[in-house]
Amino acid sequence: xxxxxxxxxxxxxxxxxxxxxxxxxxxxxxxxxxxxxxxxxxxxxxxxxxxxxxxxxxxxxxxxxxxxxxxxxxxxxxxxxxxxxxxxxxxx
Numbered sequence: 001x002x003x004x005x006x007x008x009x010x011x012x013x014x015x016x017x018x019x020x021x022x023x024x025x026x027x028x029x030x031x032x033x034x035x036x037x038x039x040x041x042x043x044x045x046x047x048x049x050x051x052x053x054x055x056x057x058x059x060x061x062x063x064x065x066x067x068x069x070x071x072x073x074x075x076x077x078x079x080x081x082x083x084x085x086x087x088x089x090x091x092x
Contacts, residue, residue, distance in 0.1 A: 063075050
């Protein structure tokens, strides 16, 4: 009976053109695409670029003065100060 259920489940997946939101979420964390999500994959996936490329370009244009492709420590500090919410001490 277990094989019958898995066959029905597999047929339903094959008929869909687009993965469900849950499947997309799982695929994002399954870095090596082997169907198993290990803790190190979760760690790596969480550190992938969460921003849109245009946002990085905007940050570099606005704050990178010494090198157009990177920010110095001082430039990062200045960027954080420029984007800080007034009196949001907990958010800092």
